[in-house]
Amino acid sequence: MRPLFLSPLRLYVCPSCRRGLQPGRRRFASSSKLSQRPDVYDIVCVGGGPAGLGLVAALRSSPVTSKLRIALIEGQDLSKARSWNMEPTQFSNRVSSLTPSSVSFLKEIGAWEHVDATRVQPYQEMEVWDGETGARISFDWSLEPHSTQTQSIATMTENLNLTRALISRIEESGDGVSIFSNTSVSAINNGEDYADGPDLSSWPVLSLKHSSPTSTLPEPPAIAARLLIGADGINSPVRSFASISTDGWDYDRHGVVATLNTSQHDHTFGLNIGTAYQRFLPGLGGPIAFLPLPDNHATLVWSTTVRNATYLKSLPAEAFTAMVNAAFRLSMTDLKYMFTLPSSSSSSSSPDSIPTTTEHAEELAWRLQHTPLPSALPPSVTSIQPGTVASFPLRHRHASTYISPRVTLVGDAAHVIHPLAGQGLNLGLGDVASLFRTIEYAVDHGMDIGDLLSLERYAAERYYTNAKIGGACDLLHKAYNVPGNGPVAWGRSLGLNAVDSLPGVKGLIMKIAAGV
Numbered sequence: 260m261r262p263l264f265l266s267p268l269r270l271y272v273c274p275s276c277r278r279g280l281q282p283g284r285r286r287f288a289s290s291s292k293l294s295q296r297p298d299v300y301d302i303v304c305v306g307g308g309p310a311g312l313g314l315v316a317a318l319r320s321s322p323v324t325s326k327l328r329i330a331l332i333e334g335q336d337l338s339k340a341r342s343w344n345m346e347p348t349q350f351s352n353r354v355s356s357l358t359p360s361s362v363s364f365l366k367e368i369g370a371w372e373h374v375d376a377t378r379v380q381p382y383q384e385m386e387v388w389d390g391e392t393g394a395r396i397s398f399d400w401s402l403e404p405h406s407t408q409t410q411s412i413a414t415m416t417e418n419l420n421l422t423r424a425l426i427s428r429i430e431e432s433g434d435g436v437s438i439f440s441n442t443s444v445s446a447i448n449n450g451e452d453y454a455d456g457p458d459l460s461s462w463p464v465l466s467l468k469h470s471s472p473t474s475t476l477p478e479p480p481a482i483a484a485r486l487l488i489g490a491d492g493i494n495s496p497v498r499s500f501a502s503i504s505t506d507g508w509d510y511d512r513h514g515v516v517a518t519l520n521t522s523q524h525d526h527t528f529g530l531n532i533g534t535a536y537q538r539f540l541p542g543l544g545g546p547i548a549f550l551p552l553p554d555n556h557a558t559l560v561w562s563t564t565v566r567n568a569t570y571l572k573s574l575p576a577e578a579f580t581a582m583v584n585a586a587f588r589l590s591m592t593d594l595k596y597m598f599t600l601p602s603s604s605s606s607s608s609s610p611d612s613i614p615t616t617t618e619h620a621e622e623l624a625w626r627l628q629h630t631p632l633p634s635a636l637p638p639s640v641t642s643i644q645p646g647t648v649a650s651f652p653l654r655h656r657h658a659s660t661y662i663s664p665r666v667t668l669v670g671d672a673a674h675v676i677h678p679l680a681g682q683g684l685n686l687g688l689g690d691v692a693s694l695f696r697t698i699e700y701a702v703d704h705g706m707d708i709g710d711l712l713s714l715e716r717y718a719a720e721r722y723y724t725n726a727k728i729g730g731a732c733d734l735l736h737k738a739y740n741v742p743g744n745g746p747v748a749w750g751r752s753l754g755l756n757a758v759d760s761l762p763g764v765k766g767l768i769m770k771i772a773a774g775v
Contacts, residue, residue: 307333
């Protein structure tokens with residue numbers, strides 16, 4: 260069937276969209292007047308990460324929305340993600356913790372069956388403790404009423420494993436999606452009112468260009484969107500076009516990541532179900548998390564100061580390994596001392612170079628002889644996988660709104676939170692699930708999918724949910740960055756121990772974290 264917007268009849272433009280066309284309000288970059296009519300799509304999604312790909316896969320999975328004409332624009336080369344492959348014993352350092360709710364959604368849209376299950380690791384238990392006071396809380400689904408042996412707190416998977424699966428699911432759905440890979444947005448403006456065609460004066464029109472400066476291919480045609488979706492990250496051009504402001508701050512902290520080889524792995528109930536560990540390190544900038552991967556591997560996420568992150572990345576592999584083991588075992592005083600040891604590879608360009616000294620490992624071994632260890636500790640790290648040590652800045656951002664006439668934001672374009680709870684990608688997939696159902700409802704009821712009235716359902720479902728989780732993560736970060744044994748330390752320890760002793764409260768926290 261020919262789409263309605265290609266009809267020679269002039270389209271009705273809702274009053275809310277017309278009111279949004281204030282001079283200078285709706286523009287990203289600048290461009291000359293279009294020389295020809297743009298190609299018209301129902302939905303244009305900018306951003307080909309898990310959020311953007313997840314939304315397109317979801318829309319293609321539903322009989323109600325599968326006939327929509329969709330375009331996906333991604334600045335990176337998606338063919339590399341499609342052909343991504345690693346040795347079974349090697350793992351990427353970009354790994355996410357998916358809640359049961361996120362996994363359920365991916366199964367619902369038919370994407371989970373394309374995920375490589377051999378590279379996926381669920382975990383049923385989680386140990387969290389205060390490195391200064393020793394207060395501890397343990398989460399275990401097997402102890403919750405009505406739980407099953409296979410129920411997990413979360414499931415670890417590499418981002419590229421998920422991205423490849425979503426691309427495969429979209430390809431499986433057949434024609435109907437135009438993918439502009441290795442293509443960036445050079446400008447976004449409002450369209451024109453064509454006398455012999457549709458009125459696009461309220462529609463976003465995107466000018467595209469090839470991301471590679473050496474490309475000899477002709478530039479892609481301009482495209483117009485009935486609904487423009489920004490899944491394009493923290494510096495979203497779509498958000499800039501819609502003049503949506505953000506509030507937030509930088510934490511002056513970095514997250515250090517690495518892939519770890521470990522001495523052992525948990526096997527519970529005959530299944531490869533692991534345990535996650537997180538220790539808060541007051542005075543060092545944030546928590547350190549040990550998250551299990553298959554077959555004696557784990558991923559590290561260590562939130563710390565910029566100075567400490569630089570120090571850790573400068574260490575040779577053996578010294579870095581010792582620092583990770585020390586962070587879960589030594590007292591805060593001893594651990595701070597470990598950061599004063601000289602970096603033997605400070606002149607080396609690679610954090611994984613061959614060590615020239617064993618000072619860190621020897622210091623750790625000596626101090627462990629005089630350190631009482633708790634019963635629940637992660638397996639010892641035996642080595643790190645070469646080339647996996649990296650860091651990224653930690654930020655908090657929240658858009659003032661998620662919707663504007665014919666524009667919607669999802670994922671990092673709408674919100675960025677501290678990673679200590681592992682909720683970033685899950686919030687993005689929650690956005691995708693809600694927006695998908697909002698669009699599905701609008702199409703099923705003959706509504707204009709770009710109208711604010713159609714989009715308000717999505718904004719109402721997601722805005723305050725994301726704000727609450729982001730605020731809780733920010734509060735935890737600040738509470739656990741107060742060193743010493745003062746009132747703050749006493750209060751957080753009391754709270755942690757109290758929650759651990761109240762199964763009902765702990766179960767509620769687990770359900771919220773799981774997206775239930």
